[in-house]
Amino acid sequence: MSQVLCNILHKTALIQLEEKFRHLIISNNQLIRNKSINLPRPRLRNPTWLTKKHRSLEPNFLTQENKEFLKEVVSDKYQNIQPQSVINTNIEWNSKLKRTGLICKKIGVYPMWLQNGKKISTTLIQVLDNHVVKYISPEEHNPPRKRIEKIINKKGCLIIGAEAADPFLFTKEYCGIFKGSGVIPKKFLARFFVSPEAVLPPGTLLTAMHFPVGHYVDIRGKTTDRGFQGVMKRHGFKGMPASHGVTKTHRRPGNIGGGGEKGRVWPGTKMPGHMGNRYRISRGLKIWRINTKYNVLWVSGQAIPGETNSLVYVYDSLVPSKKPTEPLPFPTFLHGDELPEDIYDKEVHSFEGPSILFDESK
Amino acid sequence: MINTTKNFVKLKTFKVFNFRNVYRSCSTEASLNNTNEEENATQEGFKKSFAEYRHIYPEFLPDPEVKLRNVIREKLERKDMIARRSQIAIPEFYVGSILSVTTSDPHSPGKSETFVGICIKREGCGLRAKFILRNVIDHEGIEVLYEMYDPTIQKIKVLRLEKRLDDELLYLRDALPEYSTFDPNMEPELLVEGAPVPVNSLKVKLKPRPWVDRWERKNLQGVQDIDLPERFWVKAAKVATPWEKYDLMKIYKKTIPAEEQRKYTMKSNHNCKS
Amino acid sequence: MNIASLRHIGLSSQQYISKCYFHQTASLGEIRKMARLRVVDNSEIGKRAMAEGKPPKCIHVYNKTGVGKIGDVVLVAIKGEKKKGILVGLKQKQNPKVPKYDCNNLVLIDDNGTPLGTRIHVPIPTILRTILKEKTQNKGADYTKLLGIASRFV
Numbered sequence: 025m026s027q028v029l030c031n032i033l034h035k036t037a038l039i040q041l042e043e044k045f046r047h048l049i050i051s052n053n054q055l056i057r058n059k060s061i062n063l064p065r066p067r068l069r070n071p072t073w074l075t076k077k078h079r080s081l082e083p084n085f086l087t088q089e090n091k092e093f094l095k096e097v098v099s100d101k102y103q104n105i106q107p108q109s110v111i112n113t114n115i116e117w118n119s120k121l122k123r124t125g126l127i128c129k130k131i132g133v134y135p136m137w138l139q140n141g142k143k144i145s146t147t148l149i150q151v152l153d154n155h156v157v158k159y160i161s162p163e164e165h166n167p168p169r170k171r172i173e174k175i176i177n178k179k180g181c182l183i184i185g186a187e188a189a190d191p192f193l194f195t196k197e198y199c200g201i202f203k204g205s206g207v208i209p210k211k212f213l214a215r216f217f218v219s220p221e222a223v224l225p226p227g228t229l230l231t232a233m234h235f236p237v238g239h240y241v242d243i244r245g246k247t248t249d250r251g252f253q254g255v256m257k258r259h260g261f262k263g264m265p266a267s268h269g270v271t272k273t274h275r276r277p278g279n280i281g282g283g284g285e286k287g288r289v290w291p292g293t294k295m296p297g298h299m300g301n302r303y304r305i306s307r308g309l310k311i312w313r314i315n316t317k318y319n320v321l322w323v324s325g326q327a328i329p330g331e332t333n334s335l336v337y338v339y340d341s342l343v344p345s346k347k348p349t350e351p352l353p354f355p356t357f358l359h360g361d362e363l364p365e366d367i368y369d370k371e372v373h374s375f376e377g378p379s380i381l382f383d384e385s386k
Numbered sequence: 387m388i389n390t391t392k393n394f395v396k397l398k399t400f401k402v403f404n405f406r407n408v409y410r411s412c413s414t415e416a417s418l419n420n421t422n423e424e425e426n427a428t429q430e431g432f433k434k435s436f437a438e439y440r441h442i443y444p445e446f447l448p449d450p451e452v453k454l455r456n457v458i459r460e461k462l463e464r465k466d467m468i469a470r471r472s473q474i475a476i477p478e479f480y481v482g483s484i485l486s487v488t489t490s491d492p493h494s495p496g497k498s499e500t501f502v503g504i505c506i507k508r509e510g511c512g513l514r515a516k517f518i519l520r521n522v523i524d525h526e527g528i529e530v531l532y533e534m535y536d537p538t539i540q541k542i543k544v545l546r547l548e549k550r551l552d553d554e555l556l557y558l559r560d561a562l563p564e565y566s567t568f569d570p571n572m573e574p575e576l577l578v579e580g581a582p583v584p585v586n587s588l589k590v591k592l593k594p595r596p597w598v599d600r601w602e603r604k605n606l607q608g609v610q611d612i613d614l615p616e617r618f619w620v621k622a623a624k625v626a627t628p629w630e631k632y633d634l635m636k637i638y639k640k641t642i643p644a645e646e647q648r649k650y651t652m653k654s655n656h657n658c659k660s
Numbered sequence: 661m662n663i664a665s666l667r668h669i670g671l672s673s674q675q676y677i678s679k680c681y682f683h684q685t686a687s688l689g690e691i692r693k694m695a696r697l698r699v700v701d702n703s704e705i706g707k708r709a710m711a712e713g714k715p716p717k718c719i720h721v722y723n724k725t726g727v728g729k730i731g732d733v734v735l736v737a738i739k740g741e742k743k744k745g746i747l748v749g750l751k752q753k754q755n756p757k758v759p760k761y762d763c764n765n766l767v768l769i770d771d772n773g774t775p776l777g778t779r780i781h782v783p784i785p786t787i788l789r790t791i792l793k794e795k796t797q798n799k800g801a802d803y804t805k806l807l808g809i810a811s812r813f814v
Contacts, residue, residue, distance in 0.1 A: 132459030134466075134513045141490070141538045143756075148459050318458050332454050373537050375469040380537045382492040489757055493789035494813075501759075501814065516756070526749070526782045527762030528814055536756065559762065 066302050071168075075197045098191060102208040105155060109225040117354035119347055122179060124216040124356070125339035126154050126230055127186035130245065133326045136312060137373045141380050144372075145326040146312055149243070149336060151319040152186035154230035155207040159183070159223050179217040182224060185210030214337060222355040232319040233357040235311055235338070238369045240346035241323065242307045244337045245330035249301035259294040304329045308343040312372045316363045442478045444508070445515035445534065463512045470535050476542055481505050482550030482586060484568055485519055487532055488541040498540060501530050502570045506555040510534075520558055522567040527559065546575045549585045551607035560597040561590045561609075689751040689764075691728035693718055697736060697766040700748060701777030701809070706768055709738050716745070716766060730758065731791045731803065736766065743776075744769050746806060748784055759785050759814045773802035775809055783814040 086094070115121075128149045136146050162178040183201075191199050191209045199209045205226030224230075235241060255261045255277040263275045277296075281289050306328050313322035321338070330336055340352070368374050440447055446464060449455050470476075479485055486502045503519030506529070510516045515534040520527065532539065558566045565588075577584075589610040592601065602612050603622040630636060639647050691697070695718045699706030709716060716736035721728045728734055728747050736745050745768045749761035768776040784807070792803045 131456040132454060132463075134459070134463050135533075135535075137537050141492075143533070143536070148462065150458060315462065318462065320458065320462065333456055375466040375535070375537070376473070377537075378473055379490070379540050381490050381540070382497045491786055491790075493793055494786050499786055499813075523783050523814065524781060524812060526765075528749075528783065529760045530758070530814075531754070531756050531760070533756050538757075 073168075075201065076195050077198050079193060079195050081193070094192065098208075102188075102206075105207055105227050105229070107156075107225040107228040108205065111224060111228060111355065111358065113354070113358065115221045115354055117351040120219075121221055121354065122217065122219045123222050123234075123340055123352065123354065124156075124182050124184065124218050124224065124230070125214075125337055126151050126232075126234060127184060127212055127214050128152060128321070128336050128338050130328055130330055130332060130334055130336045131320070132332055136322065137380070138371050139373050139380065141382075144312070144324055146322040146324060147326055147328050149321045149323055149328075149338060151230070151232040151234075151321065151338075152212070153188055154184050154186050155205075155210065156224045156226050156228040156230070157183045157185045157202055157205050157207055157210070157213065158226055162220065180220050180223060182216045182218050182222075183213060184216060184230065185213050187211040212335060216337075216339075218355075224355055228356065230356055231316070231359070232314050232321050233316060233359070233363065234353065235314075235321065235340075236348075236350075236352065237311055237314055237367050239311050239348055239352070240308050240341035240343065241311060241321075242305050242339045242341050242343075243309060243323065243328050244303055244305045244339070245328055245334060247300045247302055247304050247329040248331050250299040252297065253299040254296045255294060258296060258299045261294070308341050308346045310346075310369075312369045314367045315365060316367065317365050441480075445511050447511060449511050460512075467513060467535060470537070473537075474539065474541065476534055477544045477547075479505060479517075479544050479547060480549045480583065481508055481553060481555055482548055483544055484546040484572065485517075486541075486543045486545055486572075487519065487530075487539060488543075489532075489536075490538045490540055500570075502545065502568055502572060503528075503530065504555065504558070504566065504568060506558055520555075520566050521570070522563045523570070525563065527563065527566060529559075543574060545572050547577060547583060549583055551585070551587055555608070556599065557592065557601050557604075557606060557609060558590065560592050560599075560601065562593060565590045688753075691718055691721065691732075691734065691747060691750065691752070691764055692726050693720065695728075695764065697734075697745070697747075698763045699738075699745075699768060700765045700780055700782040701767050701775060702779050702781070703768050703775070703777035705739055705741070705743070706777065712739075714739065716743070716768075730754075730785055731788050733769075734766070736768075738768070744771065746803070748780070748788075748806075749782065758787050759783075767806055769806070774805050778809060780806075780810045783812040784810040786813050 128151045131148045131150045133145060133147050135143050137143050160181040160183070162180050165178070165181045185202065185207060187210055188208045189211045194209050201213070202209045207227055250257070254275055256263050256275050261277055264270050264273050264278070266274055277294070280293055280295070281287070306325065309328070310324045311321050312324060314320070328336065341347070366374070366376075373380060435442075446467065448460060482505065484502065484504050486500060488498050488500045490497055491499045501519060501521070503521035506518050506520045508515075508517045510533075513535045516531055517534065518529050518531050520529045522528070534542075588608060590608055591610045592612060595614075600622075601609065602614055602618050603625060605626075635650075639650060696715045697718060698715060699710055706716075716738035718728070718734050719737050719742070720735040722733040722735070723729070728750075730747055730750055732747050734745055734747060736743055745766040747764070748767050749759070749763065749765035751761060751764050754760045765782055767780060770776060788803050788807060792807070
C-alpha cells in the first residue's frame with residue numbers, strides 16, 4: 025500500500041516538476057513584448073458537435089403568394105419582442121458586480137475636438153439590435169472546453185444575439201436556440217459572463233445607452249488578417265542593413281538559438297507565420313458621445329482591432345484606473361422618457377456648438 | 387432584413403444630399419449684404435449648381451477607399467459637417483485662391499491669430515479635410531496647414547476666388563518668392579454674382595535647382611519653360627509611363643516592318659467597328 | 661546652381677543625393693546633429709557666419725530624441741565656437757496651425773537664455789508662447805526675452 029502511495033506521490037511530484045520546467049522554458053524564451061503565450065489558444069475550427077447555422081438553400085418552388093405569407097407569419101410572430109419577465113432594478117450597483125457586454129460593429133473613424141482645442145481620434149461603434157436569448161446560471165454552466173478547471177466566483181452566462189435575420193436562412197436546430205425566448209433568430213450570438221445579480225430576462229433589448237457617456241470600455245475584436253508575414257512585420261525584428269556588404273540577408277531573423285546542452289530551437293521561438301485574424305482586446309477606451317437614434321458610440325482611439333464593418337464586443341473596462349465613479353445603469357438601461365438624439369461628454373466639443381474661443385488668460 | 391423592434395428606424399436610402407440649408411458664401415456683393423439668409427435658389431438653378439457641388443465641396447464626396455465606407459458613419463459625419471457649417475461659413479475656394487483664416491489662440495494678445503495666404507493644396511475627406519496656405523512674410527516663406535472643421539477656427543474668408551492651371555501648387559516652394567507674396571492686409575476682391583470662377587493662367591518662374599521635388603516630371607501647366615539638360619527630359623519620359631514596359635505588343639510592333647504594323651492597326655479598327 | 665543666389669535667399673547648399681537604388685523615404689527635413697541652420701537675429705557672430713557662407717552646424721539637440729522641434733535648445737558650432745540657440749522655424753512637417761518655414765531658423769542665445777542679438781527679422785511662431793506657458797523646460801530655455809526681441813508673429 026505504502027509502495028503504491030509512494031509511486032503516486034512520486035508521479036505527482038514528477039508532474040509538478042514537469043509543469044515548473046515547462047513554465048521555465050516558456051519564461052526563458054518570452055520577451056516583454058510577446059504576450060501571446062499567455063493568451064488563449066486561437067480556436068481555429070468549430071467542434072463537430074456545434075449547431076449547424078446556415079441551411080443549404082435548394083431552389084425553392086414556393087409561389088409568390090406563399091413567400092409573402094411566410095414573411096407575414098414571421099413579422100407577426102416577432103413584431104413585438106418583450107422581455108419575458110420584469111427586470112429587477114432594485115439592486116444597488118457596486119464595483120464588484122459585472123454587467124453584460126454588447127455585440128457591436130465598428131463602422132468607422134473620424135476626429136472630434138475637445139473643449140480645450142485638442143483633437144482626438146474617435147472610432148464609431150454601432151450597437152446592433154442586441155436581444156438577450158438565454159441565461160445560464162453559474163451552477164448549470166459547464167462548457168465542454170475549459171481553460172481552467174476550477175473557477176473562483178463563477179459567473180452566470182448570458183447569451184446575447186445581434187442582427188435579426190430571416191429564419192428561413194437558418195437550420196431548424198439553430199432557430200431552436202431562440203425558441204424559448206421569443207426572439208427572432210439572430211445572425212450573431214455571443215456569451216457574456218455576468219454576476220447572477222445582473223441577470224436579464226430573455227427578450228430584453230440592449231441599446232447603446234447601456235454604457236453611459238464618459239464611461240470606459242474594453243473592446244474585443246478580431247484583428248485584420250495580414251496573411252503569412254515575415255519576422256520583421258510580425259514580431260518587430262530589426263532585420264539587417266540594406267547595404268555595407270550584407271549578403272542575401274536583409275529581413276531574416278538571424279540567430280534562432282544558442283548551443284550547448286540545450287542546443288535546439290525552443291518552442292515558442294519567434295518565426296515567420298500567419299499574422300492577424302486573432303481576437304485582441306483594446307482596454308480602457310473612453311466613450312465621448314452617444315447617438316441614441318442609430319445606437320452609435322464614439323470611442324477614443326483608432327486602434328480597435330478589426331477592419332471597418334467588422335464585429336466587435338464591448339465590455340465594461342477592467343482597467344483599475346478607469347473604474348466608474350458614478351453608479352452604472354444596472355443591470356441595463358431602461359428606456360423611459362424620450363432621450364436627446366446626441367449625448368456628449370462634458371469635455372468634448374459638439375459641432376453644433378459655437379467655435380471655441382479662449383476668453384480668460386491663464 | 388426584418389426590423390422588429392420599435393427603437394430601430396429603417397434606414398432611408400440617402401440619394402440626394404440636401405444642401406439648401408448650407409450657406410454657400412463666396413466673395414460676392416450679394417453675399418456681403420445678406421450674410422445669414424438662405425439662398426433663394428429656384429429649382430432649375432439648384433439643379434445646375436448641384437452638378438458642380440463635387441468641385442465646390444470635395445470633402446463631402448465619399449471616401450475613395452471602399453473598405454472604409456459605411457452608410458451610417460457617412461450620414462453622421464456629414465451631419466456633423468453641416469452642423470459645423472451652420473456655425474461658421476466655410477466658403478467655396480479652390481487651390482490658387484487667397485484666403486484669410488482667423489483661429490483662436492489662448493496665448494496671443496486678442497486671443498486670435500490671422501493668417502493670409504494662397505491655398506496650395508487641398509486634401510482629405512469628411513471631417514478630416516485640410517488645406518495649406520502659403521505666404522512670404524519678411525522674405526520668409528511660411529506655410530500653415532488648417533483643418534477645415536477645426537472648431538478653434540473663427541473665420542475663413544476668401545479674399546480672391548480663382549483657380550489655377552494645376553491641382554496642387556506645391557511648386558511655389560521652388561518658385562521665385564514674388565509668386566507667393568500676398569499682402570496680409572489685403573482687401574477681399576469682389577466677383578459678379580453667378581459668374582464662373584476665373585482661371586488664372588499665370589506661368590510661374592522656378593528658381594534654379596535643387597528643388598523640393600522633380601517638377602519636370604509632373605507635367606505642370608502653371609510653370610514657365612523649365613530650362614534643364616536633355617537627360618532630365620529623357621528620364622522624365624521614361625518614368626512617365628511605367629506600364630509601357632509590360633506592353634509586349636507595343637514593343638513587338640516596333641520590331642516588325644511598317645506594312646505589318648499597318649495590318650495590326652487595321653485589324654484593331656475592324657474589331658472596333660464590329 | 662549659383663551659391664551667391666542661394667545665399668541671398670538664405671538657403672543652405674545642396675544636400676548630397678545618394679545614388680543607392682533601393683527605396684528611401686522622402687526627405688523629412690529633421691534637425692539632428694550635423695544639420696545646417698540659418699541664424700535669423702542680428703547678432704555679430706551670426707551675421708558674419710551667414711555672410712561668409714559658413715552657416716552654423718548643429719552638434720547637439722537638448723532633447724530626449726535627437727530630433728529638434730520648434731522651441732528646442734540646440735548646441736551649434738559657429739565660426740569655430742560653440743554657441744547655444746533656439747529653433748524658431750523648421751522646414752519639417754508640422755502639426756495643424758503651426759507654421760512651416762522654408763528654412764530652418766535659429767536664434768542664438770547664451771547659457772542664461774538671453775539672445776545675443778537685439779532684433780529678429782523673421783516672423784516667429786506663436787506656438788512658442790504656448791510652450792512657454794504650458795510646458796516646463798529645464799535647460800535654459802527662457803522664451804520671454806526671445807519673444808521680446810521678435811518683431812513679428814505668425
